[in-house]
Amino acid sequence: MNADAVNPNASAARPKARRRLHRRTKRVLLALAGGTTALVLGCVGIFGAWLAGVHVPIASGATYLRVEKLAPISTIDRVGGAPTKPFFILLVGNDSRPGVGGARGDALHLLGVNPAKHQATMLDIPRDTCWNGDKINAGNTRGPRAQADDVGGLVGVQISYVVDVDFAGFTGLVDGVGGVDVNVPTQMHDSYSGAYFSPGLQHLTSSQALAFSRDRHDFPTSDIVRTHNQGILILAAMRQLRAKMQNAPGEFKLLALLGRHAQLDGIGIKDLYKLGRLAFSLNPDQIQNITMPYTGGGCLGLGAGAQGLFADLRDDGIVESPH
């Protein structure tokens, strides 16, 4: 006895069930095909955007700074695994903040590193320096790479890395490392920047560090002293970070902070690790902080000795001649 004999409707119902199953299978297959196509298109789109130069930041939190690798370090001779040729890093503090667009490079510091000698020199470039008929800080409005091209062109060096930070990023970074100890060189009392400091060593919070680095109204030479003070702040931060980077856990903590809050372009965590190991093998107390000689007002020209200074920096990444 079969089922059809028990239920005469069963034979009529079977083709219907088969059709329903067929339709359901078709819908699932269509959905799968659609999903796969969307996934492929998405991947192709991301890859295409990457090829076109659109780089997706890997930062998983607020982006404090941008680090871009501009030129390979392959030009460096390697003897016994150690580089012997100098390279240059441009540190840019841009003025982008709520209400102020454009991201001009108001703080420009060129760090020359000589790995073989384990020495470095920091050259502070006044933002009002004339370059190609404009102030040099305008270069950053076209991006950090353009800013590096301008500074590199002025000094006559190829810049390998550029680190760009805005106001919010700067304060975020200083907070991230727990403030910075700075030896304030002179009295500061400036309502524009909010810098109110007595001379001497003191611990600055992020907003105090920002005020210290922005104060120019206290000084007759305005931005010239300011750019030098920024150099002092950078070296103070390096000194502090170096103390924390004396062991692997300290290094990893800082790298994790950078990984979460830096937009990395052409450079990865491994590059940062190696670069950090090298940078913090330098003694900040032995890094010269030199402000570029200038002349004139408004759009500044190169002062006496500037070309000689550039040549001294160019040949081995450090300045040996007295300044």
Place this chain on the structure above:
Amino acid sequence: MLCSALALGLPLGLSACSSGGSKTQATTATTRPPVLAVKTSVLKIGSVDVESAGPPNVQIDTATGKAVLGVAQGYINDALFAPLKTGKVGAGYGALFDTGVKAAATGADEAVLTDLDVGRVTSLSTRATPVRLSALAGPLGQLMYIATDFQLTLKATTAAGPSTMTHIVELTFAQPAPTTKTWLVTAYRVTTVRKSAAATTTTTATGGTTP
């Protein structure tokens, strides 16, 4: 749990009775002092700390921890125990380092990283602190660097008398390629203090500063 698994899984290092020669050679006089007593250490994990550039709560899996601790053990076997036992660094010493630091580790820094300069000893006892493991995870949570920190104290009797060597060792490991499971030393900070009746010397070597 992890510590136990790692400790159990590790090779025991140098054996205290590995010479194998038990025959008495009555007719041959030797000027080489026999190894009277050698007691070496097996590294064990102490604390573990992972920093992450990406997702939180990344952990070091047992296999990776075991692999890294194995290389660290290989280091103390080949760089520190072997020279004191045989007068030479272990055959595997150079292979512990990646290309970035190998030249320095087997060249300029070898005198700090190894006990080759001490020479053969007639007795040896060692003590190692638990190994502090720290790691950096990348943006996707992948382990990129793992560092081992420990201190090893060796008390030995040399031809010149009793000697104590203290090694403060930080080895940082990375994988030469993401697809491999091998971990090699990519950076190091090693401080060596050698104390004898004649003098105390402290030397430090730092490797892995190539961008």
